[in-house]
Amino acid sequence: MKIDDQITPVSLQKSLDHFWDLSASKIESIERDYDPSAGSPVFTVDGRYQTRGWTEWTQGFQYGSEILQFDACGDPEMLQRGRNNTLEKMAPHVTHFGVHDHGFNNVSTYGNLLRLMQEGRIEQNDWEQRFYEMALMASGAVQAKRWTTLPAANGPAENNNDAGYIYSFNGPHSLFADTIRSLRSLSVAHQLGHNLMEENDRKVNLLHRVIQHARTTAEFAVYYGEGRDAYDIPGRTAHESIFNLNDGQYRCPNSQQGYAPFSTWTRGLAWIMVGFPEQLQFLATLDDSELEPVGGRAAIESFMLKAAQATCDFYIDHSAADGIPYWDTGAPQLHRLGDGYLDRAADPYNEHEPVDSSAAAIGCQGLLRLGAYLGNRGDSDAAIKYTAAGLTILRTLLDEPYLSTDDSHQGLILHSIYHRPGGWDNIPAGQKIPCGESSMWGDYHIREAALYVQRMAKGEAEHTFYLA
Template identity: 25%
Template sequence: MPTCSRLAPYFFAALLGGLTAGCVTTTRVAQTTAAAPVLDVAKELAYCAAQARKTVDQKSNYTRQPRRIGAGKAQWEYVSREDWTSGFWPGTLWYVYETQPTAFWKEKAQGFTQDLAPVLDHKTVDHDLGFQFYCSYGNGYRLTKDPAYKQVLLRAADSLAMLFNPRVGTILSWPRMVKQMNWPHNTIMDNMINLELLFWASKHGGSKKLYDMAVSHARVTSRNHFRPDGTSYHVAVYDDKTGQFIKGVTHQGYADNTMWARGQAWAIYGFTMAYRESRESEFLDRARKSADIFIQRLPADQVPYWDFDAPDIPNAPRDASAAAVVASALLELSTLVPDKAAAQGYRQQAERMLVTLSSAQYQARDQSPAFLLHSTGHKPNGTEIDASINYADYYYLEALLRLQKLQQNKSLSVVEK
């Protein structure tokens, strides 16, 4: 792919209305003279609280978590605490409590959060403990300082660390896939998000080794999980004994050589967070390269198709969850890049995405108690296609809170350092 980085080192390639033709860059995005559309953040936060209230009013106890609402349906399908997404609903409730700090919301957030604790009584079966516990207990600890929450987080971090392979330098994501797919040691891009649990624990009484594991995982992922153009594989497969990188493949994207939207979103979010925690320049560069190619290839409304290379575009399903993850990540990235033009570009891009997500086209409103429509979970498996999904709602609300904090000149820390 040609580059024009010398001519325009901070060229913003994706504006509403389409892509800029001609020379593009895969290494830097940034400045645009067009102002971002105005978003009434307080209004959208109130909308999320009202939608969440619909769900809690329908749920009589704290067991089982809302996960998805299928296309054309109006009610949540619920999952057990063992489901990888089980931390998103309690995390969403903590965010609602942050916007409306009442006893009602605190009680609901606490109830769903505490239901997750028994997960740690069982053998660690995959990498998702960060999603499950950092989103729930992490936000709970940030907002309440409950020492019991801190102990659960430290325990979760130690459990996650059990999957770290020092010969490879990364966490084993899916133990079940070792035999099922003949992937001796597999690491998926989603795992980058779970590193935040390790970073946090290393600073709050956990072992320093947790920090080292997180940095190692990010380094190895940065060097093996990406193609030259900045797009990422979903899965990196390694020899579990030598640590040698074997191949990059996809599991939830269209093909091994395509850019699966949510996988690329995890990369943007994960490496932004890894840079915040470690200040390793490699991670900032990787976050920016991942973001730039994502932004460059967005459709006009700024919400990606489930895979940027799906053969049936423009009729392919969208993935609002990927847009929500990226919007949140770009807001934080805008606070970390060294130049003001780039920072402004990333923030304006995030605001454009949030404007679209907050429109009648993407908000559920009266259709269901979810926040957002039009997410895609696992298209190759035929599941959660054009659906409402709990992690889309979680990151959408997180992005709105981050934008509000930026407007108020506050820290964006999801969990207090």
Template identity: 25%
Template sequence: MKTFYNISWLLTCFILLASCKPHETKEIITDTTDINQLLIARYNKVLDYPLDSTAFPRSYNPETKQILKRPSKDWTSGFYAGNLWMLSDVTGESRFRESAQKWTAFIEKEKFNDGTHDMGFKVYNSFGLGYNRTGNEFYKEVLLQSAQTLATRFNPNVQSIRSWDFKADHWEFPVIIDNMMNLELLFEATRLSGDSTYHHLAVKHANTTLRNHFRPDDSTVHVVVYDTINGNVKERVTHQGYSNESAWARGQGWAIYGYTMAYRYTKNGDYLKQAQATANFFINHKNLPADGIPYWDFDAPNIPDEPRDVSAAAIVASALVELYGYTKNEIYINYSKKVLNNLKSEEYILPADLEIPFILQHSSGDWSKRSEMDEPIIYGDYYFLELMLRLQELDQ
């Protein structure tokens, strides 16, 4: 069933959330007219970005004032089209849907790209959202071909889907926690086609990750490297976190979201238990700021002078709306509402006059390269919009 959302609900939501206690250092916008105007202004900037099949917007560097643009093969390419699909829901305006269709079309060729595990991020977040809203059979065909391509990266000895191909001389078979997010494409492929192969592969990957990616405190490791002959773990390391032992904030988000989503399709209680355990680790961590927006790594050495990660907060808050639906744990929905409220402050929403296709600032990307740290990043907006829509659906 197609559901459309409008600004009137958002205004009601903002009024209700205004009663939530904000972080002391944030100036929260409580005037719903100002919130409405600011968000509409940002949405229009998203739509105004020029159409270019080779230049999907990924992030914005406030120092150089340059938008980082990437081709469709980049793992982030699907988020911009996904944002436009969701903005068509938020605003009820067809112009966002029309733009979403154009940007989605640019990603079609990725359905044959077997050099990446990020089929879900790219194809499901664009074609998947489009199919859910239009029922377009061509979109369904692209989704199924993409799932077939992704399945070729599964190794039966490891019982997982390979993540990266780079550093092959050092990492024999790396699997990152992010890869849990790409399983949604496989689960959906079985639902759409009736072929259970995709579902079984997704379950095997989720089970292997469940055994090997989590620490005793229920935080998650970023990268687990496997032996392709016997399937044993060779090492547990990080690539984007502060250290091999640290809790990289976005990685915790991928774990919470990934296992909540996996529970949706399987009803495996172990998945639900892990999603709750890692969620509890996240929201109860001593280094989580009062406004719920984490530092980029919970163990970063210069807290409280480390960059925040809005994207991690939005990923977790969106996941916890769904997790609340399964558990009825008020702590989860309260966190989601707090994050939504605080992200609508002048601290996090970009100025209305800044001509870039993003909504939020203060996300953090790859610390190993010192890139995209404390910047607007496209996936922060994606999960922010999803959070808003999920809260509305829950309210209804």
């Protein structure tokens, strides 16, 4: 991509104002016309949100969007909707043992509401605060329970519980790239003083599991150009990492929603891009003594920063000039786009391979957070680079052909891809590939990125998932 190093948050304010106006209208349309009895809205077909019976991993994005809309614009009706929907509909997600998505569903709802109360944006109410806290503590413990233990050789032991990872809904053998962002549920629960209680009242430290999962992800899901295999390109990521549960040994990369185990599905890349920088920001709020049992601050920050920079650099190098990536960097028909296709703006209406705006919406926040983290460490050159890259991507997304300006379309950001190998994405009439549709995760994460930059532009407190 071509980074505009002159771009500033303030220069995007007019676009942000327009964005939030559109965002409100999309939320209103879904609230008015979508039938919740069908299940959670997942992605659009011909501009109307549809469900997809897999797991209900997008409901927190739906109601979290109402809360973010209030955060950005102060609309009390949006706040009331977000509160009511969280109270009435999100409880099953708090105790859902079958998924790895707690950071998506519960931090986006209960977490945002608790954060707003701590910021003084919602009137203090002790019982309401305790309700949110209890939900977040339970969510963090439930997510941490979904644990596969690996041999101690893969990391330091802790409380007789060796290194490991939160396993995906595919089963205990499966580590997903996505889950690095669901660590938010464990981090917040730890902040609230909670532990996972196992047999015989053994306490499992949730922060330690954050570090252990992040270390496993950094070691096996991210490549560094160190000769791991014939396709070891620095920053490349594997969507899924497979382990042999008989002996705990790593076996191979895999991909559920990408093209191949040895290519990079760009939304999986984006989850890692944002997951590591925001955990680095969170760790900066902790005392060194909390990190000593799992390797110490220097070692932990080192592997996290290495993974964050590798993936962010890979994204920059493998996205189109305007910062939008194609859905997979190894997609089989990319060569048909012609030489230098990354040197020009992405073409969502091409005939060969789709772009994925949701990967851009997620990834741009990772770049912004990495820039902020490095800036606080005094690395000004790197901070400027990553911040400018994030702002460049956001500017692209805040304009057509990505910003959905059609009142009849319920999506906010167009040209999102869900499951290309599974054929789940709509191909509109007259087109040869999926395009023109939106996803609930893409719409939520563009709102998060827009809120993050709006606060930068106004000199307000940084938007974070963790508590002050």
